[in-house]
Amino acid sequence: MKNNNKNFNFEQFINNNANQEIPSEVELRLRKRLAEFRKKIELFELSGKKFKILNMLRSKTKLTSVMAAAILIISLGIYLVPWSKDPGKAFAAVAEQFEKAKTFTCKIFIKQEGLPDMDQELLYKAPGYARINITINDELSHIGIINMVDKKGINILPSMKQYIETDVNNVTEEQFQIDLIDNLRTLPKFADEILGKREIDGRMLQGYLVKEEGMKRTVWLDANTEELVRIDMEFLNITGVNYAMTDFEFDVALDDSLFDLTPPKGYEMMKRDVSDASELPDENDLVNFIRYLTSQNEDGLFPPLNDVGELVTYVKELIDKIPEEDSAQKEKIKKTVYLGMMFWTQMSKENDWHYEGENVKIGSADIPICWWKPEGSTMFRVLYGNLELRDVDLEKIRRP
Amino acid sequence: MDDNRSEYDRLIKPIENRMIGSVWRITRNPEDAEDAFQDALMTIWKQFEKVSRHPNQHALILKICANSAYDILRKKSRRGKREELHAHSLEYQDSQRSADELLSNKETRIEIFQAISQLSRNQAVTVLMRFVQELPYSDIARVLGCSEATARKHVARARTRLSKILAPLLPGLQKEKIK
Numbered sequence: 001m002k003n004n005n006k007n008f009n010f011e012q013f014i015n016n017n018a019n020q021e022i023p024s025e026v027e028l029r030l031r032k033r034l035a036e037f038r039k040k041i042e043l044f045e046l047s048g049k050k051f052k053i054l055n056m057l058r059s060k061t062k063l064t065s066v067m068a069a070a071i072l073i074i075s076l077g078i079y080l081v082p083w084s085k086d087p088g089k090a091f092a093a094v095a096e097q098f099e100k101a102k103t104f105t106c107k108i109f110i111k112q113e114g115l116p117d118m119d120q121e122l123l124y125k126a127p128g129y130a131r132i133n134i135t136i137n138d139e140l141s142h143i144g145i146i147n148m149v150d151k152k153g154i155n156i157l158p159s160m161k162q163y164i165e166t167d168v169n170n171v172t173e174e175q176f177q178i179d180l181i182d183n184l185r186t187l188p189k190f191a192d193e194i195l196g197k198r199e200i201d202g203r204m205l206q207g208y209l210v211k212e213e214g215m216k217r218t219v220w221l222d223a224n225t226e227e228l229v230r231i232d233m234e235f236l237n238i239t240g241v242n243y244a245m246t247d248f249e250f251d252v253a254l255d256d257s258l259f260d261l262t263p264p265k266g267y268e269m270m271k272r273d274v275s276d277a278s279e280l281p282d283e284n285d286l287v288n289f290i291r292y293l294t295s296q297n298e299d300g301l302f303p304p305l306n307d308v309g310e311l312v313t314y315v316k317e318l319i320d321k322i323p324e325e326d327s328a329q330k331e332k333i334k335k336t337v338y339l340g341m342m343f344w345t346q347m348s349k350e351n352d353w354h355y356e357g358e359n360v361k362i363g364s365a366d367i368p369i370c371w372w373k374p375e376g377s378t379m380f381r382v383l384y385g386n387l388e389l390r391d392v393d394l395e396k397i398r399r400p
Numbered sequence: 401m402d403d404n405r406s407e408y409d410r411l412i413k414p415i416e417n418r419m420i421g422s423v424w425r426i427t428r429n430p431e432d433a434e435d436a437f438q439d440a441l442m443t444i445w446k447q448f449e450k451v452s453r454h455p456n457q458h459a460l461i462l463k464i465c466a467n468s469a470y471d472i473l474r475k476k477s478r479r480g481k482r483e484e485l486h487a488h489s490l491e492y493q494d495s496q497r498s499a500d501e502l503l504s505n506k507e508t509r510i511e512i513f514q515a516i517s518q519l520s521r522n523q524a525v526t527v528l529m530r531f532v533q534e535l536p537y538s539d540i541a542r543v544l545g546c547s548e549a550t551a552r553k554h555v556a557r558a559r560t561r562l563s564k565i566l567a568p569l570l571p572g573l574q575k576e577k578i579k
Contacts, residue, residue, distance in 0.1 A: 011531055015532070015534070022420060023430070026430045026433055029430065029434050030420045030424070030437050031416075033434065033438055034412070034420075034441075037445070038406075038408045038412070041407055041408045041448075042406055092545065099547075186522070186550060186553075188521070188522055188544070188545075189544065189545030189546075211521065212520040212522065
């Protein structure tokens with residue numbers, strides 16, 4: 001077997017540690033359950049009468065065969081109670097539709113607390129081409145095209161007439177925040193829960209709940225036609241973000257030009273290699289970012305940034321104030337902001353992030369502004385009012 | 401083949417030992433094993449027609465067992481009952497091993513299944529079917545309703561995730577010779 005972890009046989013590791021003799025007491029209990037189950041099945045089979053009925057139907061005596069048919073119909077009536085139409089089949093059909101589709105398109109509506117709502121149009125073409133058109137406040141803000149086969153992409157920003165090429169050869173899956181397409185194409189054939197029916201937008205829909213790592217999806221099918229109508233996504237580690245996917249179409253004609261990575265004419269390039277580790281934000285980017293934010297404050301206090309929404313609004317106002325002719329400075333600031341915000345917003349529940357800089361005087365060496373727990377650490381990383389970073393135990397993070 | 405043979409004899413009897421074995425190996429606690437087993441049997445009962453018509457009935461039944469056991473692991477994990485898991489498994493230690501070996505193995509087993517409970521359902525069930533129930537990828541793919549490549553992908557992703565979660569355990573164990 002191929003070992004993927006420094007010659008470490010992971011499969012055997014788990015197997016060795018999983019295998020243990022079954023205690024006799026446990027085996028006894030479980031065999032008792034099997035015995036009860038066996039009885040249930042045998043009773044249900046009516047002690048073999050089903051087969052006898054089928055033989056009777058072949059009988060040449062008309063009366064016998066009519067009686068046999070009657071008994072069979074009645075028995076089928078009983079069988080039909082547990083074996084009635086399986087609503088899960090409709091769900092399985094949708095999962096299969098995604099798996100086999102050569103193309104599909106849909107609309108995505110994203111609601112995020114503190115941020116403007118976002119409309120996206122997703123287009124996918126097998127074996128691995130995707131395009132996402134993002135509209136904010138009715139303006140086409142961003143087009144993302146990804147070639148998952150060659151691991152390349154391009155992000156086009158129409159309002160700025162700029163594009164960013166991405167070379168994602170070494171990017172691990174974790175670096176794609178949401179792999180929407182793969183999640184759709186690997187929708188399990190059986191839902192975790194079959195929910196009730198609900199009327200949504202004037203249509204009666206049947207819901208199916210799928211729970212996966214870090215995410216819950218509710219798949220809504222038309223209760224009558226069993227057509228896929230909507231998928232709602234909720235992310236367990238990211239609060240206040242909800243995706244609603246609608247208007248699904250499968251195997252529609254999608255021209256290859258939609259997935260062309262050639263930059264549009266007249267656009268300027270900004271090269272960014274996603275796989276370059278130096279471009280990934282670290283705590284120094286956070287410090288630089290906060291230093292920039294405070295440099296713009298005339299009151300000598302750290303700004304109130306109690307959630308991501310406030311942060312975005314505050315930052316946007318600062319950037320808008322920079323004169324257009326000062327483009328080099330603007331680009332430098334945008335990069336500082338971009339990296340700092342990426343570091344800030346990537347915090348998850350596990351990091352236990354806090355920002356409490358509001359009304360704190362800039363330069364206060366003993367007052368913590370923000371803190372978080374890095375992955376794998378027992379200590380908190382704390383940024384103080386003088387922009388120094390220290391490792392501190394949670395109990396020792398004190399505010400005067 | 402005798403067409404009048406009970407469906408139980410056809411579907412369940414040949415894999416009784418594997419069903420019992422896999423549920424126990426995953427749950428490691430008598431009450432949990434019984435709960436998971438009963439849930440699995442209920443599911444098999446409710447989906448009996450589907451099970452009996454499935455092209456790979458035994459693999460499907462084993463998957464149902466793995467699924468039920470996974471649900472129990474998840475419930476325990478959410479309630480933070482590692483102490484309970486730990487306490488019960490103490491009763492069933494192999495008395496012929498040394499104390500150090502026992503401690504190491506018991507803790508390792510707890511960590512492994514705790515880690516598996518943190519995987520997504522698809523990944524966890526695929527791992528359990530592959531590593532604990534030792535089913536081939538073709539069977540796993542068939543019961544998950546996906547391609548073999550997708551089933552391998554689930555395992556690969558699960559392996560990556562498990563490696564990260566179990567990283568503190570791996571350096572010490574890498575020194576052991578795995579045959």
